[in-house]
Amino acid sequence: MFRDTARKEQVKLVYKNARGVLPDALIEEIQKYVDGESIYIPAKTEGKTEWGHRNGTKARYATRNAEIRSLFERNVSVSEISDRYYLSSDTVRKIIRAAAKEGGSGDGS
Numbered sequence: 001m002f003r004d005t006a007r008k009e010q011v012k013l014v015y016k017n018a019r020g021v022l023p024d025a026l027i028e029e030i031q032k033y034v035d036g037e038s039i040y041i042p043a044k045t046e047g048k049t050e051w052g053h054r055n056g057t058k059a060r061y062a063t064r065n066a067e068i069r070s071l072f073e074r075n076v077s078v079s080e081i082s083d084r085y086y087l088s089s090d091t092v093r094k095i096i097r098a099a100a101k102e103g104g105s106g107d108g109s
Helices: 024-031 057-073 078-085 089-101
Strands: none
């Protein structure tokens, strides 16, 4: 169900010269730790959405997991569910256990 539609986004790294964006005093301080090396400065986390919300992945997994739980409750075998969703039997069992722990929602959140 998800294998054919799942695509990883390619991220193009863009490097900026620190001299063009940072004050000299800050560059000198950074050079005490990494002199002449490339470093990654992560984006601020405020205002970011949780994993899977922006592109709908979390909702698709929640729907899939609820379907898996429903099938299991209707006595469909773990093997048949794993074949239907292209998942290992262990993964199906984990989804079923997680759904049972959370009261049957199966969304993993």
